[in-house]
Amino acid sequence: MLSNSKLEKLEVAVGKCFAKAHLNKEDIDIILTATDDEFYHNMNLLMDQVRSVKLWCQIECQRMWGQSYMTGCPEDRTINTSPYSKYAYRGYRT
Helix, strand or coil, rough: CCCCHHHHHHHHHHHHHCCCCCEEEEEEEHHHHHHHHHHHHCCCHHHHHHHHHHHHHHHHHHHHHHHHHHHCHHHHHHHHCCHHHHHHHCCCCC
């Protein structure tokens, strides 16, 4: 069961995904750590809606990673990895 503050943060992050707005790192972490049951039962989302939220999150991860790769110094390029690499065990592609 989610606490009220985490549920509110998750709702804001999902709202940003549906609005196709830019996500920050906190929003991405909240979406990636949430389980499918939390999306289905706490937020009453359908399977297609959860999929579109996760796809937008992946697009934003790639945008942030590519942007930091292009504008950062060479030392930052080795440090900045895709946020999805932490969750590869859950089936996310890096």
